[in-house]
Amino acid sequence: MSEIKVNLKQNSYSIFVEKGIINQIPRMLKDKLNGQKWIIISQYNLMEIFGFKLLSEFNNEGFDVDYITTVNSENAKSMNEYNRIITQLFELGCDRSTVIIALGGGVIGDLAGFIASSFMRGVKYYQVPTTLLSMVDSSIGGKTGINIAEGKNLIGAIYQPSGVFIDPRLLDSLPKDEVVSGLGEVIKYGAIRDRKFLDKLSEWLDNMDEFPFEKAIEISVKIKAEIVSIDEKELGLRKILNFGHTIGHGLESTIGYGKIRHGEAVAMGILCSSWISKKFGILSNQEYDYLVGIINKLNLPKVSQINHETLLSFINKDKKKQNGIIQFILLNRLGEPIINKNVSENLILNSLKVLK
Numbered sequence: 001m002s003e004i005k006v007n008l009k010q011n012s013y014s015i016f017v018e019k020g021i022i023n024q025i026p027r028m029l030k031d032k033l034n035g036q037k038w039i040i041i042s043q044y045n046l047m048e049i050f051g052f053k054l055l056s057e058f059n060n061e062g063f064d065v066d067y068i069t070t071v072n073s074e075n076a077k078s079m080n081e082y083n084r085i086i087t088q089l090f091e092l093g094c095d096r097s098t099v100i101i102a103l104g105g106g107v108i109g110d111l112a113g114f115i116a117s118s119f120m121r122g123v124k125y126y127q128v129p130t131t132l133l134s135m136v137d138s139s140i141g142g143k144t145g146i147n148i149a150e151g152k153n154l155i156g157a158i159y160q161p162s163g164v165f166i167d168p169r170l171l172d173s174l175p176k177d178e179v180v181s182g183l184g185e186v187i188k189y190g191a192i193r194d195r196k197f198l199d200k201l202s203e204w205l206d207n208m209d210e211f212p213f214e215k216a217i218e219i220s221v222k223i224k225a226e227i228v229s230i231d232e233k234e235l236g237l238r239k240i241l242n243f244g245h246t247i248g249h250g251l252e253s254t255i256g257y258g259k260i261r262h263g264e265a266v267a268m269g270i271l272c273s274s275w276i277s278k279k280f281g282i283l284s285n286q287e288y289d290y291l292v293g294i295i296n297k298l299n300l301p302k303v304s305q306i307n308h309e310t311l312l313s314f315i316n317k318d319k320k321k322q323n324g325i326i327q328f329i330l331l332n333r334l335g336e337p338i339i340n341k342n343v344s345e346n347l348i349l350n351s352l353k354v355l356k
């Protein structure tokens, strides 16, 4: 079992990665048992695949445990679901000492994490991510939140979990497109931080049947944990994790949630940002071609006509969130990002041609 630490003084926690670890969670948490109520927040399909088994193992170890399910879509991250679940927590007799287990992908992690951050001014929670994207990204770093009509993730908190349990075996039931989406974020880590990891990914992606998920997750988690440990609140270094995300978020909003997955949009954003990096004369042609070659191994869905005005309006919304300046992440070379504040709208629109 590998244990990776996120070092944040009193908010420090461990991320455990091991095949089959889901069966060990109740035993590993037994020393935290203190007569309190434990609540698994998940989706019904996930309860059927592995949640009910986890629930019964918690029971066997003497935990007072219950579960709450929410809808199986991005709609789970809504005020309505938030209110409904808070009411249910009270009905189940939860209080300040309650511990929440978020069992699911990024949607569940973001919602359950936000509930944990605000229920009774904050209760402990653990992340048990079940998608590749949530294993390598959303379960780590404490960003939690829900969506409102004005936009995605606009209500939320940075609230760290007390631990993260990653079981790569849970990916066996994950649909292939969801795996590809997670790989978009995995490639991002190589591109911004670890050239050697990119070389490995390039090789591994040639044989998806043998893809060593556990290794790839471990390396990705180490990179994210290191960055979050240095800059929890995204005041500096953590911004590099947004590589591919300015255009990626724009594409996600323009094409429509549910029509393109987050990690797919990020992979496309990486293609565009790398092209812009090449245009600025910083990323070499050779390294650009190499990165494009790796992303092409994902066989991303083709995007049809993208409405330029809509895309720019979403990118400008993102800009407002960043005090009016887009801090665009570009690549000096593979593994070495820089922040650039002079990427014009024209250049962004021109970069879209690489998606055709």
Ligand SMILES: NC(=O)c1ccc[n+]([C@@H]2O[C@H](COP(=O)([O-])OP(=O)(O)OC[C@H]3O[C@@H](n4cnc5c(N)ncnc54)[C@H](O)[C@@H]3O)[C@@H](O)[C@H]2O)c1
Pocket: 043, 045, 046, 049, 072, 073, 074, 077, 104, 105, 106, 107, 108, 110, 130, 131, 132, 133, 134, 137, 138, 139, 140, 141, 142, 143, 144, 153, 170, 171, 172, 173, 174, 175, 178, 181, 262
């Ligand atoms: N907090 C962060 O730092 C952060 C970072 C990136 C993304 N996000 C958020 O994450 C969300 C996307 O998360 P996601 O990509 O994990 O998608 P998701 O949570 O919607 O899961 C995708 C689908 O896969 C199903 N599923 C999950 N695990 C499964 C498994 N093991 N077997 C079979 N089916 C399974 C789910 O029920 C769902 O239908 C977005 O809301 C995004 O905003 C948050």
Ligand SMILES: [Zn+2]
Pocket: 137, 185, 245, 262, 266
């Ligand atoms: Zn992302």
